[in-house]
Amino acid sequence: MTDTTHDAESNADRSDDPGDFVVTPYAVSGDVDYEKLLERFGADPLTDEQIDRFPDHPMLRRRTFYAGRDVDDYLDAAEAGDPHAVVTGRGPSGPMHLGHVLPLYLAKRFQAATGATVYLPLSDDEKFLAKGQSFAEVGEHARENLRDVLAVGFDPERTRIVVDTADADVVYPVAVRLAKHLTPATVEAVYGETDTVGLQFYPAVQAAHLLLPQLVEGRQPTLVPIAVDQDPHVRVCRDVAAKEALPVAKPGALLGRFLPGLAGPGKMSSSGDAPSIELTDDPGTVAETIRNHAYTGGRASLEAHREKGGDPTVDVPFQYLRFFFEPDDDRLAELAREYRAGALLSGDLKEIAIERIAEFLAEHQRRRDELGDLATELEPYRLTTDERERALESAGVPRIP
Numbered sequence: 001m002t003d004t005t006h007d008a009e010s011n012a013d014r015s016d017d018p019g020d021f022v023v024t025p026y027a028v029s030g031d032v033d034y035e036k037l038l039e040r041f042g043a044d045p046l047t048d049e050q051i052d053r054f055p056d057h058p059m060l061r062r063r064t065f066y067a068g069r070d071v072d073d074y075l076d077a078a079e080a081g082d083p084h085a086v087v088t089g090r091g092p093s094g095p096m097h098l099g100h101v102l103p104l105y106l107a108k109r110f111q112a113a114t115g116a117t118v119y120l121p122l123s124d125d126e127k128f129l130a131k132g133q134s135f136a137e138v139g140e141h142a143r144e145n146l147r148d149v150l151a152v153g154f155d156p157e158r159t160r161i162v163v164d165t166a167d168a169d170v171v172y173p174v175a176v177r178l179a180k181h182l183t184p185a186t187v188e189a190v191y192g193e194t195d196t197v198g199l200q201f202y203p204a205v206q207a208a209h210l211l212l213p214q215l216v217e218g219r220q221p222t223l224v225p226i227a228v229d230q231d232p233h234v235r236v237c238r239d240v241a242a243k244e245a246l247p248v249a250k251p252g253a254l255l256g257r258f259l260p261g262l263a264g265p266g267k268m269s270s271s272g273d274a275p276s277i278e279l280t281d282d283p284g285t286v287a288e289t290i291r292n293h294a295y296t297g298g299r300a301s302l303e304a305h306r307e308k309g310g311d312p313t314v315d316v317p318f319q320y321l322r323f324f325f326e327p328d329d330d331r332l333a334e335l336a337r338e339y340r341a342g343a344l345l346s347g348d349l350k351e352i353a354i355e356r357i358a359e360f361l362a363e364h365q366r367r368r369d370e371l372g373d374l375a376t377e378l379e380p381y382r383l384t385t386d387e388r389e390r391a392l393e394s395a396g397v398p399r400i401p
């Protein structure tokens with residue numbers, strides 16, 4: 001039995017305990033204990049030294065991304081100026097919200113700072129299988145999501161965007177090769193029960209994503225920045241990659257916390273009851289959504305708040321500022337202090353978050369609106385014929401004919 005299987009089985013056991021939490025790529029529920037999760041998954045908290053070695057970014061300084069696997073190999077290569085790659089993807093099941101762009105903007109920062117090659121797969125196959133949507137629906141989301149991915153502003157020289165159904169000539173053979181080592185027992189242990197054999201196969205596809213940069217560009221440390229629920233995919237990939245004699249190193253992971261939903265602690269979700277802030281929301285909608293729906297750490301009455309102060313650790317507007325949207329550490333500390341002292345009210349904090357998020361979205365949307373025809377915009381980011389050949393050759397799959 002692999003340790004992947006073992007970890008995940010203990011995960012499945014515990015999910016029966018009342019009051020406990022579940023985290024798999026297909027289900028997140030309960031009150032997530034991020035430290036316990038690392039024990040279950042077998043990942044390591046980031047050390048201060050590792051955080052110092054990464055390009056400076058608020059999402060690392062504040063431990064929005066808080067854990068990893070094999071992070072040092074990636075850092076060594078990035079520091080030495082050796083080839084290094086980042087893979088982070090998107091499952092196009094609906095419009096993208098704020099939580100979805102955190103890994104993308106982090107990947108962009110890494111690329112700008114150390115020249116990382118970035119691969120961005122879109123798993124339309126996965127969402128067709130998992131979400132009860134038609135291919136027409138998933139395709140429409142994929143087209144919209146691609147605009148958001150393009151709007152982040154990656155360097156086309158060093159970035160490849162892959163869509164599973166559109167780039168199946170490369171993705172499928174690699175996935176098949178990896179699937180040879182993926183047993184139904186491992187899949188079930190890691191992801192829980194799957195309804196169909198389609199989803200049972202999908203982990204092989206995501207494993208293929210994580211190896212693609214190395215199959216195209218040669219062996220190099222690869223880092224996968226993702227929300228922690230996607231870590232099982234990384235574990236499966238590491239496990240199966242070692243079993244096939246492929247010219248690749250095991251990919252490492254950089255694991256992020258979930259941006260809380262507006263209704264309070266937990267994962268921001270597009271499918272739950274509480275609304276989420278979408279990347280295409282206009283400033284009025286952002287303001288209205290936060291004013292009406294954001295959970296706060298304020299007191300029941302103004303008097304009590306002035307006297308006892310608020311709690312920034314559960315206050316969603318404050319947490320949004322802390323996760324990403326207020327880059328200035330001093331300013332953030334000052335807000336926390338004033339909130340705790342009761343000088344700053346929940347309503348004030350909401351308005352500050354609204355302003356910062358609206359600023360961020362204005363920039364994102366400006367770049368999104370400037371995009372022209374999707375196929376034309378995507379062209380410089382697609383795998384070239386040469387790159388496709390190299391990937392298949394590295395994977396040991398000759399083309400027919």
Ligand code: TRP
Nearest residue numbers: 087088089090091121123209226
């Ligand atoms: N499975 C991911 C999701 O549901 C999307 C995804 C596909 C991905 N390939 C990836 C994420 C590779 C990170 C790396 O959100």
